[in-house]
Amino acid sequence: MTSATPAPRRAALDSLPVREAVPALVSALDGHGTAVLCAPPGTGKTTLVPLVLAGLVGGGPRRRVVVAEPRRIAARAAARRMAWLLGEAVGGLVGFTVRGERVVGRDTAVEVVTTGVLLQRLQRDQELAGVDVVVLDECHERHLDADTVAAFLLDVRETLRPELRLVAASATTDAAGWARLLGDAPVVEAAGVAYPVETVWAPPARPVRPPHGMRVDPAQLAHVAAVVRRALAERSGDVLCFLPGVGEIARVAGQLAGVDAEVLQVHGRAPAAVQDAALTASEHRRVILSTAVAESSLTVPGVRVVVDSGLAREPRVDHARGLGALATVRASRAAGRQRAGRAGREAPGVVYRCWAEAEDVRLPAFPAPEIRIADLAPFALQAACWGDPDAAGLALLDPPPAGAMAAAREVLVAVGAVSPAGRPTPRGLRMARLGLHPRLARALLDGAEVLGARRAAQLVALLSEEPPREYGDDLAAAWRRARRGDDPYAGRWRAEATRLERAAGSAGAAAGAAAAADSGAAAPADDAAAGLVAALAFPERVAKARGAGAFLMASGTGAEVSEGSPLGHAPWLAVAVADRAPHSASARVRLAAVLDEDTARAAAAHLLAAGEEVRWEDGDVVARAVERLGAVELVARPLRDPAPELVRAALLEGLRAEGPGLLRWSPDALALRARLGFLHRTLGGAWPDVSDDAALLERAGDWLEPELSRARRRADLGRIDAGQALNRLLPWATGEAARLDELAPERIEVPSGSRIRVDYAAEQPVLAVKLQELFGLAETPRVAGVPVLVHLLSPAGRPAAVTADLASFWQGGYRAVRAELRGRYPKHPWPEDPASAEPTRHTNARLRGR
Structure with a gap:
C-alpha cells in the first residue's frame, strides 16, 4: 500500500477478495511468465491485480502494466476506479487510451486500453518496448481483436521478449484452454464473495x-x-x-x-x-x-x-x-x-x-468465438502485416475457418492491401494502422484523393458507425443531417471524422484539390461523393436498377429499397448497409447512395469482365458478347459465330433443363431405350442405365457425338436420331451388344406365326397378343430368363386376361374367359381344349375356307 492512499480507499483495497490469490499469481508469473486468473465478478481482478503487478500496491518492484479491455466503457471505468483507489486523478499513475481519447502522463504505470488500441500498438512496435506485463481482461468474451492480441503477444514472448509477462483474466472462461494456449500456464483461482x-x-x-x-x-x-x-x-x-x-x-x-x-x-x-x-x-x-x-x-x-x-x-x-x-x-x-x-x-x-x-x-x-463467425478481412490483414498471412503460426484457441480466410484474402487483394501471395503491400501496411475495416480504409485513402481528406473522412465515419434509422436510408442525406445535427450520434460522428481526417493526412486533401484543379471541375456534389465512397468500400454491392425499387448487386444478390424511399428511382446504387431475412431471395437496403455507371466501373474495376456468353435461355441457344460488372450486365450484343465448345455446353445445358425429349425419338428409338433399361435392371453389368433422364444425359457426351458437336440450336437437336445415337451405349467392347436381340428381342414369334412386339417400358416385359394366337403354347415365353407378362386380347384387341403363367391360365382362367367372350365373338374359335387347338389369327370362316 502506498503511503499516499487515503484510509477509506485503503480499506476498499483490503476488502477485495482477489487479495488472497495475488501471492499465487505473482509466484506463477515469476516462475512461468504467464498465468490464467479466474476470479468471480466483484473480486477486484480488474482493479487490484494491475496495481499490485505494477508495484503501486503491496510494495513490489515498479513495472509498466497494460490492461486490455474489450470495450471503451470498461477501459475508462477501470482506469477511473484504479486512480480513485490510489487517491489520484486519471492521467497520473493510472491512465487509459481508447480510440479517439488518450489520458496518460509521464508517470503512468498502469495504462488501460481497448484490445483494438493494443493491436495497433503491437503492429507499430512488436517488442512493446517499455511494457513489462499485459493483462487480457474479460478474455471469455472471445472477441476477435482479443484473440489476435493474445496470439501476437505469445509470438512476442517466444521470439523477442521472453521476459514479457502475460495474464489472461476472466470470471467465466475456458481456463484449461487458455492455460494450454499460454504454454501450460498455471491457473490461479480467486474465491468470490458475491451475494446470493x-x-x-x-x-x-x-x-x-x-x-x-x-x-x-x-x-x-x-x-x-x-x-x-x-x-x-x-x-x-x-x-x-x-x-x-x-x-x-x-x-x-x-x-x-x-x-x-x-x-x-x-x-x-x-x-x-x-x-x-x-x-x-x-x-x-x-x-x-x-x-x-x-x-x-x-x-x-x-x-x-x-x-x-x-x-x-x-x-x-x-x-x-x-x-x-x-x-x-x-x-x-x-x-x-x-x-x-x-x-x-x-x-x-x-x-x-x-x-x-x-x-x-x-x-x-x-x-x-468471433473468429468462427465474423468477417475475417481485418484479422487477415493484421496477420499479413504481422508476417503470417495464413495465420498458421499464430497461437489461437480456434483456428480461422479456411473458407472465411479465403474470402478475406479476396477482399484484401481487391482493395490492394495484400499481394496475391498474401504479403502486405505498402498501402496495406498503412491501411492496417488506420483502425478501420480494410474496406473502409480503402474508401478513405482512395476517396481522399478525389474528395479531399475531410469529406472522405466524414463519409467513412458515417459508414464505420451506421447512423440511426431516423437519418433515413440515403447516405448523402444522412451526411447532411449529421453535419447540422446536435444529437449524440452527430457528436460521435464529428469526433471520428476528425480522427480519420488526421489519419488520412494532408496528402489526401492536396491530391483532391489537385485533381479538381486539373479537371477544371468543382468538387463532386454530396450525392456523387457519397456514392463514390460507398462504392469504394463495398464494390460488390454496386447495384443496377431492375425497376420498381429493385436492384441487382454485382455480387449477384437482389436488393430492394423500402417503399417510398428516395433511392427507388436511381439508375445505380452503392449499397452500404443491407440485410437479408431468412429464406428471402433479396436483401433489404438500409443505407445506400445514388451512383452513376462510370463511378461503379471505376470503384469495382476488379469485377469488370468481358467475353462470350453462350447459354440455353428461353428454350434455345443464345450467344452474346457481354461486358459485366460482376453479375450486372453492362453491354450485350449478338454473337454471330460463337465458339463451338460454348455452343456444345449450352446445348447440354438445354438437354439437362428440358430433358432428352428435345431429340427425335422414333418408336424404334423408344423401344430400344426400353430394352436397354430392362437389361440394365435385369442383368446389370455392362448394360447401361438409360431409363433415368438424368443418368442418360450425364453420359450425353458419350452417345450424342458427333451429332451434338455439329448442332447449333434447338432445331438441330430435334433432327438427331436418338435411337441411332443410343446404339453407341451398347456394350460393344465386351461383345455383349451382339446378344441384344437374343436377350431382349424386339419381337417374339407366337404359335400363330405372328411376330409380336414386346413392350419393355414396364417393370416386367409385356407381350400383348390375341388369345387365339397362343393356342397350344403351354409355357410362358421368357426374355433374359424373365417370364413375360402376357396380355391376352379379345378378337377386338381389348384386354381379356393377364397372366405370367400360361399353363395355369389354360387349366383354369380360360374357361371363364371362353364363357364370357364366345357369345360376343361367335365367328372366332373358342375350343374346349386350347392346348390341342390350332393357333390362328383368323375367324372360323377363314379357317374353314382354308
Whole structure:
C-alpha cells in the first residue's frame, strides 16, 4: 500500500477478495511468465491485480502494466476506479487510451486500453518496448481483436521478449484452454464473495416470434418492458436490463415512460457522460437499459435487480453475397451468469429471466468465438502485416475457418492491401494502422484523393458507425443531417471524422484539390461523393436498377429499397448497409447512395469482365458478347459465330433443363431405350442405365457425338436420331451388344406365326397378343430368363386376361374367359381344349375356307 492512499480507499483495497490469490499469481508469473486468473465478478481482478503487478500496491518492484479491455466503457471505468483507489486523478499513475481519447502522463504505470488500441500498438512496435506485463481482461468474451492480441503477444514472448509477462483474466472462461494456449500456464483461482441472486423465470404469456437478422419481435420488447415495471414494483434498488442493441434499448425506454425512476440508456455509442453516470452511485432510483457492455466485471452501483431479455448480438457474414451484419441470437448460459451476477455485487439480488426455465438447458454454453463467425478481412490483414498471412503460426484457441480466410484474402487483394501471395503491400501496411475495416480504409485513402481528406473522412465515419434509422436510408442525406445535427450520434460522428481526417493526412486533401484543379471541375456534389465512397468500400454491392425499387448487386444478390424511399428511382446504387431475412431471395437496403455507371466501373474495376456468353435461355441457344460488372450486365450484343465448345455446353445445358425429349425419338428409338433399361435392371453389368433422364444425359457426351458437336440450336437437336445415337451405349467392347436381340428381342414369334412386339417400358416385359394366337403354347415365353407378362386380347384387341403363367391360365382362367367372350365373338374359335387347338389369327370362316 502506498503511503499516499487515503484510509477509506485503503480499506476498499483490503476488502477485495482477489487479495488472497495475488501471492499465487505473482509466484506463477515469476516462475512461468504467464498465468490464467479466474476470479468471480466483484473480486477486484480488474482493479487490484494491475496495481499490485505494477508495484503501486503491496510494495513490489515498479513495472509498466497494460490492461486490455474489450470495450471503451470498461477501459475508462477501470482506469477511473484504479486512480480513485490510489487517491489520484486519471492521467497520473493510472491512465487509459481508447480510440479517439488518450489520458496518460509521464508517470503512468498502469495504462488501460481497448484490445483494438493494443493491436495497433503491437503492429507499430512488436517488442512493446517499455511494457513489462499485459493483462487480457474479460478474455471469455472471445472477441476477435482479443484473440489476435493474445496470439501476437505469445509470438512476442517466444521470439523477442521472453521476459514479457502475460495474464489472461476472466470470471467465466475456458481456463484449461487458455492455460494450454499460454504454454501450460498455471491457473490461479480467486474465491468470490458475491451475494446470493434469486432467479425469477418470467416467460411471455403468449408465444413471440424468434429473432431473425436484426429484427426482434415488438411483442418480446413489450414483454421486457412489462417485466421491468414488475421488478420496480416487487423489488427495491436499481434495475439493470440487458437488451441486444441500441434500437431495442430506445424502444423499451419509450415504453417505460412515466415510471418512478430515472431511465438511462447505456451502450457503446452512448456519450461518455451517460456511461459515467451509469457507473456512479445515485440518490435516485434508476433503470439502466444496457447492451452487453454492462456484462463486464465492473460494478454498477446500486443495482439489486437484473432483467435479462436473453438476447445478444453476434456478427454474421454471408461471403457468397458480400453481406456482413450483426444478428440477434439467444444469449449463452455463460452470458446469463455474467448478467445475473450484476445483481449480487453489493447485496442479495434477483434476476428476472424473460424465458422459460425449460429453455435454459437448450441455450449454448458459451458465446460463439468471433473468429468462427465474423468477417475475417481485418484479422487477415493484421496477420499479413504481422508476417503470417495464413495465420498458421499464430497461437489461437480456434483456428480461422479456411473458407472465411479465403474470402478475406479476396477482399484484401481487391482493395490492394495484400499481394496475391498474401504479403502486405505498402498501402496495406498503412491501411492496417488506420483502425478501420480494410474496406473502409480503402474508401478513405482512395476517396481522399478525389474528395479531399475531410469529406472522405466524414463519409467513412458515417459508414464505420451506421447512423440511426431516423437519418433515413440515403447516405448523402444522412451526411447532411449529421453535419447540422446536435444529437449524440452527430457528436460521435464529428469526433471520428476528425480522427480519420488526421489519419488520412494532408496528402489526401492536396491530391483532391489537385485533381479538381486539373479537371477544371468543382468538387463532386454530396450525392456523387457519397456514392463514390460507398462504392469504394463495398464494390460488390454496386447495384443496377431492375425497376420498381429493385436492384441487382454485382455480387449477384437482389436488393430492394423500402417503399417510398428516395433511392427507388436511381439508375445505380452503392449499397452500404443491407440485410437479408431468412429464406428471402433479396436483401433489404438500409443505407445506400445514388451512383452513376462510370463511378461503379471505376470503384469495382476488379469485377469488370468481358467475353462470350453462350447459354440455353428461353428454350434455345443464345450467344452474346457481354461486358459485366460482376453479375450486372453492362453491354450485350449478338454473337454471330460463337465458339463451338460454348455452343456444345449450352446445348447440354438445354438437354439437362428440358430433358432428352428435345431429340427425335422414333418408336424404334423408344423401344430400344426400353430394352436397354430392362437389361440394365435385369442383368446389370455392362448394360447401361438409360431409363433415368438424368443418368442418360450425364453420359450425353458419350452417345450424342458427333451429332451434338455439329448442332447449333434447338432445331438441330430435334433432327438427331436418338435411337441411332443410343446404339453407341451398347456394350460393344465386351461383345455383349451382339446378344441384344437374343436377350431382349424386339419381337417374339407366337404359335400363330405372328411376330409380336414386346413392350419393355414396364417393370416386367409385356407381350400383348390375341388369345387365339397362343393356342397350344403351354409355357410362358421368357426374355433374359424373365417370364413375360402376357396380355391376352379379345378378337377386338381389348384386354381379356393377364397372366405370367400360361399353363395355369389354360387349366383354369380360360374357361371363364371362353364363357364370357364366345357369345360376343361367335365367328372366332373358342375350343374346349386350347392346348390341342390350332393357333390362328383368323375367324372360323377363314379357317374353314382354308
